[in-house]
Amino acid sequence: MKYMHIRAGIKIIFPVLAVLLIMPGLTFAQQRLSVTASIANMRSGPGTKYDVLWQVEQYHPVKIVKKKGNWYKIKDFENDVAWIHESLLGKVKGVITNKAKCNVRAGATKTSKILFTVEKGVPFKVVSKKGNWLKIEHADGDVGWIYKTLVW
Numbered sequence: 062m063k064y065m066h067i068r069a070g071i072k073i074i075f076p077v078l079a080v081l082l083i084m085p086g087l088t089f090a091q092q093r094l095s096v097t098a099s100i101a102n103m104r105s106g107p108g109t110k111y112d113v114l115w116q117v118e119q120y121h122p123v124k125i126v127k128k129k130g131n132w133y134k135i136k137d138f139e140n141d142v143a144w145i146h147e148s149l150l151g152k153v154k155g156v157i158t159n160k161a162k163c164n165v166r167a168g169a170t171k172t173s174k175i176l177f178t179v180e181k182g183v184p185f186k187v188v189s190k191k192g193n194w195l196k197i198e199h200a201d202g203d204v205g206w207i208y209k210t211l212v213w
Contacts, residue, residue, distance in 0.1 A: 156212035
């Protein structure tokens with residue numbers, strides 16, 4: 062009789078343990094970091110011997126897919142995949158424009174003065190948030206407000 066009780070407990074514990082073992086990987090895979098270097102090489106593999114596929118600017122946000130040693134396999138806003146060294150990434154809240162023409166404004170309203178317009182693929186650091194608006198800063202120091210649907 063005791064054997065049946067223990068066996069039933071194992072049937073419950075095993076799936077719970079399996080989920081707990083998988084969850085850290087899911088959490089890790091969802092982690093989002095941003096480039097902290099002024100320019101970073103995105104490589105075809107986890108090491109400097111691999112080809113540079115493209116370069117990105119400071120604050121470029123990425124999602125972590127996998128880690129191998131000191132290298133992260135990442136996915137960007139266009140779902141492109143590459144490898145980057147961990148020393149080039151940090152927990153800075155970064156966003157990148159995902160529309161062809163994005164107005165950056167003096168305030169957090171659609172009627173605020175347009176300070177400048179940027180194309181798709183320009184990264185920014187998020188300074189603060191106000192409703193659906195983000196106060197952003199470019200690596201060159203330009204600051205303004207952008208509507209959240211214009212960035213990833």
